[in-house]
Amino acid sequence: MFGAVARPAAVPGCPHCVEPGAGACLLSGPVAAIEAASLARYAAKALTTWGGVPEFRYFLPRLLECAAADAFSYPDPEIVLGKLAVAGWQGWPAAEREAITGFLYAWWRETLGRHPSRPSAGTVLCALAAAGLDLAPCLDLWAGLEDDAAIEHLRDFVTDGLSGRRLTNAFWDRGAPAYAQVLAWLTEGPAARAVEAAFTREAREHVLGLLADVHTEIRHALPPRP
Structure with missing residues (x-):
């Protein structure tokens, strides 16, 4: 294109x-x-x-x-992808926007499908946010926890990329909607429900251990119940 x-x-x-x-x-x-x-x-x-x-x-x-x-x-990838937003790519011709969107979502799917990956899933998600991409499809795909790699990426992300109710990657724009979107997904229930659903269909001990790790980290970040 x-x-x-x-x-x-x-x-x-x-x-x-x-x-x-x-x-x-x-x-x-x-x-x-x-x-x-x-x-x-x-x-x-x-x-x-x-x-x-x-x-x-x-x-x-x-x-x-x-x-x-x-x-x-x-x-870093977050800097490179941030240039897209600076360039105003969402105002470019439709065919170019579609090509960029397709590439970025494909990058996300490929990242989730293998573990470990370079860049990590947390880095890629932050980079996509820096570009101004709608992260809802990315989070929906991740919530499926369709294979071990996606679960391992989530374990890494909540262990290294989440501290309380704060994302730790310094490249996140904490005033941007994408930051609030990801934080809400992690700490307001959707991610926890995805993990609980995965528990019900999983029998392998090592994967159950991964899910338990994720669930523990997410529960620590959940707001206190009234």
Whole structure:
């Protein structure tokens, strides 16, 4: 879908932040062939001190691919996906919006389906929130707890990513609706009900142990009963 986006002649940057000609290596071949190490510096500076929306749209397929593969040592996936919101992607043509949405939801499904994963499910969920994606389908899919990987991801998330009634990943925007959405899912009943439903259909001891761990952490985060 983004193959029709014209290759920029150059990637202009702030002269104090980007040396002249720094973008040449990004334009020397097909966008799909750009090495992650070469793209990482652009990914960190895109839309702030290096390039605008036209250049970002051109590099976007490779940026998303690298973020999903955790191919950058820096910037983190949450930063890369946050650039989408800065670029105003939800105002782009419908076909481009659909392509981005499809990729992001597919990334989430793939993440839930394997454990361990890099990036972790908690990182991916935060990154999708940073992009401005509707997280309801992600949480609904997770609530199915359809396989061991999804349960293990939830155990990791409530153990490492939740402290009381606070999400611990520093990239969460605590004033954003997505933050409240995820916190409510975890601490106001939906996640606990999903775990309880999984208990009723599970007989394997090691999985029951995982579910028990999750249930304990969630119960600690639930508001006190009146």
